[in-house]
Amino acid sequence: MKLYAISDLHLRHADNRQALQTLPFFPDDWLIVAGDVGETLSEMDFMLRTLTARFRQVIWVPGNHELWTLPSEQPSLKGDARYQRLVSLCRSHGALTPEDPYVRWPGEGPHRVIVPMFLGYDYSFRPDHVPAEKALDWAMEENLLCTDEVLLHPEPYATRTEWCIARVEATRARLESLPAGCTTILINHYPLRHEHVWLPRIPRFSIWCGTKRTEDWHARYRAEVVVTGHLHIPFTQWRDGVRFEEVSLGYPQQWKHRGGIERCLREILPGAPRQSP
Template sequence: MATRVFALSDIHVDYDVNFQWVQNLSCADYRDDILILAGDLTHKLAQLASCLSEFATRFAKVLFVPGNHDVWVLGEAPERTSLQKFADVAATVERSGASMQPHRQSDVLFAPLLSWYDYSFGEPSADLYGIWMDFHACRWPRGFGPKDVAKHFMDQNQRLSAEGAAKVITFSHFLPRIDLIPAHVSSRHRLLDPVLGSTRIEQQLRHLGSSIHVYGHSHINRRIDIDGVTYINNALGYPGEERITARQLLCIDEL
């Protein structure tokens, strides 16, 4: 039997209706399959564990890369940083039966690309500093700005190797290129461009020879082929976003 590969992101199980959606997934249909989760489940570790455990009982392998919401420190001790939160997220993922590590399925490499935005898509405006929640909900070590955060995470991807792989599937939470945002998106929403991703993600996935890249963050479901790579976003999204998110699992490949 073929192994199917499914993709999903931005599940936001802080919303009860979204967690119920997870719980309502079949416990029998995906036993031989792989699920890629491209970040933004919840900033609450207990809920993260519950959500991942639900997926782990349904899929043969659950692969996860954190998003920005996952490292928020809202309501936590004032000395606690989002780097410490990331470490706790990583430990919670492994305890819950999922993985943040590269995975090989025969000759196919699944490579998680840790990332953050580094303003390579544009410099943030004063308005963006005021409205973007990460600037209030994340807390980094003193002197550590978004560009330092991006470098910290993306430098860790340099250890990845595609040697011996006939096919590479990469995944990140953040966007690897700004042209993944459709042209119809209004100028009002383009205010967010600087915090959507990094061109360095694109460099890294190309270096690995990726043929499929799964991303999240934008809540705009899309599948597009660009220069030999298929880029896929399949967000569950917030309740009420059905216009731009399909709110269903998406099979992106069969092995």
């Protein structure tokens, strides 16, 4: 029994949809889908129908693209209302979400808890000399403006930062209540640490890539593996004996040189052995 992960499926691209349908069946294994499935409810439904038929259990966390409110899509749901609609859709297909009880990994090994999270970002992944109120200006000096600024609405919160803070605090409370003897598999769309936001072509895009409020979560909450996406640059890195996996598929031109989509699945468990700090 294995736990796999992938993210950033971006199913508005026909090549990505076709690739998803070529995945073989993994009837004994679980799959993490770490956000950015697509921009529409129909793309989410397509992912869920396709992957829940191929894996024993699917676990989903939202990226920013799922939370976009497109003018063409009805009903026009914004912010938390859209997120809750996505959660309901996942539950209708038997997929787990950040709103469900954390489950114990049923495979071999020690007591591990699977922790899907929705945390958002607060523009804090920026240099220390850039004040929070100047973060957007700093990015726009390099002609960068994330589409989220137009399509990702924070309602009922006043700002995306406030929504992020609320999500972080609610998730922190749940993590604090976990049994002391268990380890965790932490799953989030965005990196938990600023140092992992490596974007050599667009470094100032970092402000839309997470929050410094989670910098120590891998250690504080006894993570064995941290699974993230968003960057479209897959990697395996180690910090404090914890394995960090960026598991993006990405756009067709970004993944086709890696071979078929099956080769883009990242094995999380059993995975590589834990390193010493």
